[in-house]
Amino acid sequence: MSTVSEPDRVEKAEVSQAESTTDAVQHQAQAKLGELAAKHTPVPEDQREPVLRLDGVTVSYSGAPAVCDVTMDVFKYQVTAFIGPSGCGKTTLLRSLNRMNDLITGATVDGSITYHGHNLYGSSVDAVEVRRRIGMVFQRPNPFPKSIYDNVAFGLRLHGMKDGLDERIESALHKAALWDEVKDRLKKSALALSGGQQQRLCIARALAIEPEVVLMDEPASALDPIATQRIEDLVNDLKRDYTIVIVTHNMQQAARVADMTAFFSVDVKDGGHRNGVLVEYAPTADLFIRPADPRTEAYVTGRFG
Amino acid sequence: MTARRRWRFGDVTLQGIAGLAAVGLAALMVLLVYEVVDQAHASLSEFGLGFLTSSVWNTVHDEYGAADLIFGTLVTAGVALLIAVPIAIAIGLFLSELAPRALRTPVGTMVELLAAIPSVVLGLWGILVLGPFLNEHIEPFMIAHLGFIPFFDGFPSPVGLLPACLILTLMVVPIVASISRELFSSVPGDLKQGAMALGATRWEMVRGVAIPQVSGGLVAAVMLGFGRAVGEAIAVAQVIGGSLTRPENIYAPADTMASRLAAQYVGTATSLQKSSLAYLAVILLVISLLTNVAAQVIVRRIQRRMGHR
Amino acid sequence: MSAQTNPLVGHGGRARRRKLTGQVMEALATAAAVLAAVVLAIVLVTLTKRALPAINVDLFTQNAAPFGQTGGGIKNAIVGTVIITGIATAIALPAGVLLAIFNTEFAPRRLADLIGLTLNVLSGVPTIVIGVFIFGLVVVGRGQSAYAGALGLSIVMLPLVARATEEVLRLVPSHLREGGMALGATRARTVITVILPTAIGGIVTATIVAVARAAGETAPLLFTTSIFVGTTVNTDPSQAMASIPMVIFTSSEQPDPHAQQQAWAAALVLVVIVLAGSIAGRLLSLRTRRQIEQVR
Numbered sequence: 025m026s027t028v029s030e031p032d033r034v035e036k037a038e039v040s041q042a043e044s045t046t047d048a049v050q051h052q053a054q055a056k057l058g059e060l061a062a063k064h065t066p067v068p069e070d071q072r073e074p075v076l077r078l079d080g081v082t083v084s085y086s087g088a089p090a091v092c093d094v095t096m097d098v099f100k101y102q103v104t105a106f107i108g109p110s111g112c113g114k115t116t117l118l119r120s121l122n123r124m125n126d127l128i129t130g131a132t133v134d135g136s137i138t139y140h141g142h143n144l145y146g147s148s149v150d151a152v153e154v155r156r157r158i159g160m161v162f163q164r165p166n167p168f169p170k171s172i173y174d175n176v177a178f179g180l181r182l183h184g185m186k187d188g189l190d191e192r193i194e195s196a197l198h199k200a201a202l203w204d205e206v207k208d209r210l211k212k213s214a215l216a217l218s219g220g221q222q223q224r225l226c227i228a229r230a231l232a233i234e235p236e237v238v239l240m241d242e243p244a245s246a247l248d249p250i251a252t253q254r255i256e257d258l259v260n261d262l263k264r265d266y267t268i269v270i271v272t273h274n275m276q277q278a279a280r281v282a283d284m285t286a287f288f289s290v291d292v293k294d295g296g297h298r299n300g301v302l303v304e305y306a307p308t309a310d311l312f313i314r315p316a317d318p319r320t321e322a323y324v325t326g327r328f329g
Numbered sequence: 330m331t332a333r334r335r336w337r338f339g340d341v342t343l344q345g346i347a348g349l350a351a352v353g354l355a356a357l358m359v360l361l362v363y364e365v366v367d368q369a370h371a372s373l374s375e376f377g378l379g380f381l382t383s384s385v386w387n388t389v390h391d392e393y394g395a396a397d398l399i400f401g402t403l404v405t406a407g408v409a410l411l412i413a414v415p416i417a418i419a420i421g422l423f424l425s426e427l428a429p430r431a432l433r434t435p436v437g438t439m440v441e442l443l444a445a446i447p448s449v450v451l452g453l454w455g456i457l458v459l460g461p462f463l464n465e466h467i468e469p470f471m472i473a474h475l476g477f478i479p480f481f482d483g484f485p486s487p488v489g490l491l492p493a494c495l496i497l498t499l500m501v502v503p504i505v506a507s508i509s510r511e512l513f514s515s516v517p518g519d520l521k522q523g524a525m526a527l528g529a530t531r532w533e534m535v536r537g538v539a540i541p542q543v544s545g546g547l548v549a550a551v552m553l554g555f556g557r558a559v560g561e562a563i564a565v566a567q568v569i570g571g572s573l574t575r576p577e578n579i580y581a582p583a584d585t586m587a588s589r590l591a592a593q594y595v596g597t598a599t600s601l602q603k604s605s606l607a608y609l610a611v612i613l614l615v616i617s618l619l620t621n622v623a624a625q626v627i628v629r630r631i632q633r634r635m636g637h638r
Numbered sequence: 639m640s641a642q643t644n645p646l647v648g649h650g651g652r653a654r655r656r657k658l659t660g661q662v663m664e665a666l667a668t669a670a671a672v673l674a675a676v677v678l679a680i681v682l683v684t685l686t687k688r689a690l691p692a693i694n695v696d697l698f699t700q701n702a703a704p705f706g707q708t709g710g711g712i713k714n715a716i717v718g719t720v721i722i723t724g725i726a727t728a729i730a731l732p733a734g735v736l737l738a739i740f741n742t743e744f745a746p747r748r749l750a751d752l753i754g755l756t757l758n759v760l761s762g763v764p765t766i767v768i769g770v771f772i773f774g775l776v777v778v779g780r781g782q783s784a785y786a787g788a789l790g791l792s793i794v795m796l797p798l799v800a801r802a803t804e805e806v807l808r809l810v811p812s813h814l815r816e817g818g819m820a821l822g823a824t825r826a827r828t829v830i831t832v833i834l835p836t837a838i839g840g841i842v843t844a845t846i847v848a849v850a851r852a853a854g855e856t857a858p859l860l861f862t863t864s865i866f867v868g869t870t871v872n873t874d875p876s877q878a879m880a881s882i883p884m885v886i887f888t889s890s891e892q893p894d895p896h897a898q899q900q901a902w903a904a905a906l907v908l909v910v911i912v913l914a915g916s917i918a919g920r921l922l923s924l925r926t927r928r929q930i931e932q933v934r
Contacts, residue, residue: 047458081344124522124525124526127525129429129430139646140644140645142644142645144644145647146644146646146647148644148647149644149646149647150646150647150648150653150657152528152529152530152648152653152656152657153528153598153645153646153647153648153653154646155525155526155527155528156527156528156529157645157646159526160526162519162522162523164519166517166519166520166522166523167518167523168523168537168538168541169520169541169542170526170541178524178537178646179527179528179529182527182528182529182533183528183652184652226523227483229523229527230526230527233527233528248512335823342826343739343826343829343830344740344743344744344826346736347736347737347739347744348739348740348744349736350736350737350740350744351737351740351749351753353733354737354753354756354757354760354796355756357760357908358756358759358791360771360775361767361771363765364770364771364774364775365700365767365770365774367770368770368774369776370791393712412843415670416670416673416674417670419667419669419671420667420670420671420674422667423668423670423671424671426667427664427667428671436671436675438917438920439674439675439678440674441916441920442678442913442916443674443677444788445850445851445854445910445912445913446681446854446909446912446913447853447854447855447856447883447908447909448854449854449856449886449887449890450685450854450905450908450909451681451888452887452890453886453901453902453905454684454685454905455682456890456891457890457898457902458684466730474785484752491705499677499681502674507672510809530656530657530659530660531655531660531664532659532660532663532664533660535663540673548794553762555763559764559879560762560763560765560766560767561764561855562765562766563766563856563857563860563887567887567891569892587764587766589768590770591766591857591860594769594770594773594861595860595864595865596862601777602865606770607770607774609676610766610767611768613764613767614763614764614767615764617683617759617763617764617767618759618762618763619646620762621758621759622755622759625755625758625759629751632660635717
């Protein structure tokens with residue numbers, strides 16, 4: 025590279041000016057996240073009660089690891105968010121918490137996941153019982169082609185919770201903030217509801233069987249902003265009675281709803297194989313305002329996508 | 330300039346010929362219905378709808394009625410469906426849900442091979458292998474244990490309703506199974522996962538979500554199977570015994586509309602007999618048109634619903 | 639932390655019942671598939687066992703023996719099937735391809751749907767009724783002929799060829815169509831010089847499958863080409879002609895063990911032809927699909 029010419033010098037000046045502008049923008053974004061997160065009052069460390077404990081958990085598909093060596097606890101009555109770029113195994117890890125990965129041939133889970141001390145993958149464990157206690161809401165609303173009533177009743181009928189069916193359904197729809205909108209048309213098809221309503225119906229359906237934990241895989245990503253807002257408000261309400269783990273690609277959403285946040289990132293090994301790793305797990309405000317790991321800071325300040 | 334004009338002419342010509350083919354198809358259908366009804370005309374005007382309720386089939390008196398044949402057709406097709414449909418749906422489920430990936434193609438191919446066996450070969454197997462086997466081993470067993478039911482009490486026979494029912498079952502299973510398999514594979518994965526996430530066993534998911542989701546298609550598949558069973562002439566003619574009287578039990582020789590038609594049409598004694606056989610063809614045609622159109626309507630409705638989602 | 643207090647293990651009758659029901663149903667589904675495989679195996683094995691003694695060179699080089707005599711083969715039936723099926727293909731193939739072209743290139747949506755519906759309905763008409771139709775149309779007054787039989791078979795083949803060809807034509811990516819037209823070629827030229835060659839693999843496959851199906855049909859031949867002099871090879875399509883399915887059908891009814899043996903042998907030959915055609919069709923269709931995908 026020869027002597028720097030005039031146009032190059034001007035360009036360099038512009039670039040450094042842009043950089044400092046970018047810095048300012050990033051710090052502004054981070055501050056905003058911190059502001060949102062500060063509204064949470066996470067339970068102090070000594071009072072946290074772990075519901076799910078993960079120790080050295082690696083989930084692989086046909087031998088290829090998707091997310092490696094995760095060690096963390098999910099605490100009762102807290103909202104825990106999994107954030108991070110796409111491809112870092114957040115959803116894979118989430119699905120291993122209610123054994124939904126069992127449905128994928130070749131999926132294996134190494135390490136230990138315990139629920140109140142009991143191994144989730146123990147030899148005598150029935151996945152059906154696991155899923156009754158650890159429910160799931162999916163990215164795209166997936167109501168059954170049945171009436172609203174029958175959608176909520178589905179799980180109840182499966183697990184023999186048929187006494188007081190009507191009351192249970194009403195209660196579940198109340199908790200999902202959907203009752204007022206559907207109380208006059210319970211027998212109508214669930215497919216006639218709007219996207220946001222369908223998602224709340226799926227939440228009601230999951231809540232009806234009285235789980236302890238509710239897993240949510242980007243529950244608002246297919247919804248418009250207003251519907252998204254309602255889901256987030258709902259999550260804030262639900263954490264009084266349920267333990268929630270939510271995967272989200274939206275940092276502001278995590279800041280708004282989560283007490284604890286786990287940041288995942290992609291690790292590229294020699295040979296080019298990529299897998300996800302847990303980088304940092306902390307109360308949300310701490311993670312956003314004072315990230316301990318440089319990768320977290322880079323992600324949180326938006327330095328990379 | 331001349332080249333382009335020539336090819337525009339070619340364009341019109343292709344469209345013309347292709348259109349002619351379409352018109353030809355329509356003409357074929359119309360001609361088919363017309364010709365068959367025309368052949369049945371004498372019998373239609375002689376016997377009218379009474380043909381359907383009369384059990385007489387007498388060439389000496391030149392009097393004909395299809396009641397026994399309708400009975401035979403309904404019993405053989407009905408029993409065949411009764412056995413074939415659950416088995417076929419189970420196979421469809423097996424292929425789409427249960428089978429390990431490596432097994433899917435071989436088993437699927439095997440089901441299609443079953444469908445490809447010509448009916449005359451199945452009929453041959455029926456007369457020379459299945460019939461004698463039923464006669465010697467199965468029917469005595471059935472008479473001994475099920476004989477308290479009147480229709481299941483009788484004497485063993487190598488030809489009769491039972492072999493016909495079983496051969497038709499063999500023909501209906503592949504049809505319903507391959508349609509079922511396609512239907513179950515089309516159930517959105519989201520729906521299945523939603524059910525599993527609520528703690529359903531795989532069977533509970535199938536029963537509660539998958540089957541209701543595809544129930545319309547299953548009905549269409551059953552209709553197509555029924556149409557096939559009703560219309561099969563050759564294999565049934567080979568194993569059913571061609572009896573002129575109504576069978577007293579499931580082992581006795583009997584006859585169906587299609588097999589009577591196959592057996593008697595070529596060497597008829599009187600023109601009224603031939604016309605009456607053509608009347609049978611009209612009934613078969615009507616049944617096949619109704620079941621096929623109904624099945625198509627269901628399929629269109631399902632496709633339209635899918636397009637909406 | 640004993641198993642008794644482990645909430646993840648299913649307790650109580652209900653949990654056990656649900657698990658058991660699930661396992662039973664899965665076992666039943668597997669059993670159904672096994673049953674189908676077993677039945678197919680039984681049919682094919684007994685067929686082969688009984689036919690094998692009669693499989694020899696004579697079978698293919700001799701005509702049927704005069705009634706009551708042993709020996710002889712099915713040469714005349716094989717020749718007959720080839721000719722009859724060949725004529726049927728010559729009718730059904732162009733007609734089916736033209737129908738498919740009409741549906742994909744020229745017909746408005748609703749008309750194409752109607753034609754598709756008609757083809758489906760036609761394929762559901764019992765073949766014995768088609769036999770009656772052709773009999774009244776062609777045989778009455780003229781006598782039986784291979785042409786008549788071929789006409790009946792062509793009606794069976796038509797929906798198969800037309801539907802499969804339409805599927806392949808629709809697979810051809812639109813950029814090929816548009817490309818041809820953009821260069822100034824007319825629709826006809828585009829179809830003939832661009833689209834058909836791309837789809838030719840699929841059309842060949844469809845034809846093979848249709849031929850395999852038609853070769854095994856008996857009912858359309860029963861009234862149209864069944865009365866023949868069975869001991870010579872006839873190559874005149876205006877006369878009735880022997881055919882493999884008819885040989886099986888008539889021989890199967892006779893108590894004569896020699897005739898039955900011939901029937902088994904003919905059945906094996908027919909099954910080999912039909913199964914080979916079906917399998918070839920499937921393999922080819924997979925290959926064609928892959929080829930067209932690459933053109934995309």
